[in-house]
Amino acid sequence: MYASRMSNLPPYLFARIDAMKAEQRKKGVDLIDLGVGDPDLATPQHIVDALCTAAKDPNNHHYPDYAGMPAYRAAVAGWYKKRFGVRLDSDKEVLALMGSKDGIAHIAEAFVNPGDYVLAPSPGYPVYRTGTLFAEGNVHDMPLTRENKFLPDLSAVPKKVAKAAKILYINYPNNPTGAIAPASFYKEVVDYAADNDIIVVSDNAYSEIAYDGYRAPSFLETKGAMDVGIEMHSLSKTYNMTGWRVGMAVGNAEIIAGLGRVKTNVDSGVFDAVQHAAITALSGSQDCVQDACNIYQERRNVLCEGLKDLGFDVPVPKATFYVWVPAKDCMAFTGRLLTEAGIVSTPGVGFGAGGDGYVRFAITRPVARIQEAIERMRKMKL
Numbered sequence: 095m096y097a098s099r100m101s102n103l104p105p106y107l108f109a110r111i112d113a114m115k116a117e118q119r120k121k122g123v124d125l126i127d128l129g130v131g132d133p134d135l136a137t138p139q140h141i142v143d144a145l146c147t148a149a150k151d152p153n154n155h156h157y158p159d160y161a162g163m164p165a166y167r168a169a170v171a172g173w174y175k176k177r178f179g180v181r182l183d184s185d186k187e188v189l190a191l192m193g194s195k196d197g198i199a200h201i202a203e204a205f206v207n208p209g210d211y212v213l214a215p216s217p218g219y220p221v222y223r224t225g226t227l228f229a230e231g232n233v234h235d236m237p238l239t240r241e242n243k244f245l246p247d248l249s250a251v252p253k254k255v256a257k258a259a260k261i262l263y264i265n266y267p268n269n270p271t272g273a274i275a276p277a278s279f280y281k282e283v284v285d286y287a288a289d290n291d292i293i294v295v296s297d298n299a300y301s302e303i304a305y306d307g308y309r310a311p312s313f314l315e316t317k318g319a320m321d322v323g324i325e326m327h328s329l330s331k332t333y334n335m336t337g338w339r340v341g342m343a344v345g346n347a348e349i350i351a352g353l354g355r356v357k358t359n360v361d362s363g364v365f366d367a368v369q370h371a372a373i374t375a376l377s378g379s380q381d382c383v384q385d386a387c388n389i390y391q392e393r394r395n396v397l398c399e400g401l402k403d404l405g406f407d408v409p410v411p412k413a414t415f416y417v418w419v420p421a422k423d424c425m426a427f428t429g430r431l432l433t434e435a436g437i438v439s440t441p442g443v444g445f446g447a448g449g450d451g452y453v454r455f456a457i458t459r460p461v462a463r464i465q466e467a468i469e470r471m472r473k474m475k476l
């Protein structure tokens with residue numbers, strides 16, 4: 095019944111975890127869900143208010159502009175200028191997305207022919223792979239290991255693969271490892287992409303979720319980046335707006351145009367009222383972002399210190415709301431955490447073979463719940 099490309103898709107691990115969660119809940123277990131990368135914090139009030147006002151205006155009830163309202167694209171360009179010092183032509187170098195997943199899922203359609211390669215980090219956000227498979231391309235996994243600081247070793251990509259590659263995905267601050275990238279890495283990526291004629295797609299969903307004074311850069315700050323790539327960004331994580339479905343692709347005009355052309359055939363844009371709220375988010379005070387980071391930072395400290403005390407050798411993330419914990423048999427360990435302690439976590443292999451040996455905890459629950467999780471783990475025979 096299903097098309098053959100469906101059988102190429104990896105088994106949907108998260109559906110299985112959901113089923114296991116439901117089973118525990120039915121038994122009455124008080125679950126501590128550190129599985130999902132979805133903020134528990136509310137969208138800031140001024141953004142919600144902007145949506146309410148805009149939703150009442152009948153002018154906003156029609157099909158939106160495919161590329162995004164000019165005012166939204168200008169707000170994105172303004173935010174990139176202010177935050178990163180990156181200049182964008184909002185007409186040609188900015189495209190509205192229904193969340194960055196929209197852009198990531200569809201970009202391969204525009205640039206990948208059947209049999210072409212896409213270079214993707216493993217572990218990595220699963221949509222890099224599935225978007226490629228829908229376009230009937232091949233995925234070449236770039237392992238992210240603790241030894242290489244969770245940065246891909248581009249020199250390890252076989253020459254033949256590099257020559258047949260169309261897209262290179264990078265994602266820093268990184269989901270699921272929490273790693274960050276130095277400026278020298280971005281420079282290396284630009285040179286590599288120029289040498290091999292590869293489009294760079296930088297997924298920067300977590301640039302604003304950072305700790306200890308760290309400020310994540312944009313890939314587009316790198317000299318030459320605008321010639322070889324684009325960046326996918328989103329309001330989801332920055333402003334606790336995962337359910338709103340609004341993001342942006344920015345960068346090289348030709349690449350943006352290719353993605354935009356696919357999208358005009360797939361969707362009809364982001365609800366104008368949501369774009370008005372997004373303008374408010376990007377143009378208004380950013381204090382709400384710092385407030386959220388302060389909350390995550392305390393949770394990170396509690397979780398990392400607790401895990402260290404239990405004997406885990408955890409890298410302490412400078413950004414993202416994930417903690418990447420070494421655990422030998424990650425499937426068995428997540429299973430035990432769930433059944434013996436009522437803790438939901440994500441096995442590293444859910445993010446690709448390179449994630450084996452790790453479990454991801456999302457710090458999207460209050461400090462008291464994280465403390466409770468540590469206490470429950472203390473009672474397990476680890």
Ligand SMILES: *Cc1c(COP(=O)(O)O)cnc(C)c1O
Pocket residue numbers: 131192193194195196219265269297299327328329330331336339340341
């Ligand atoms: C959450 C996430 C996204 C997508 O978020 P949207 O809600 O679709 O904007 C993209 N990449 C990574 C790495 C993410 O964690």
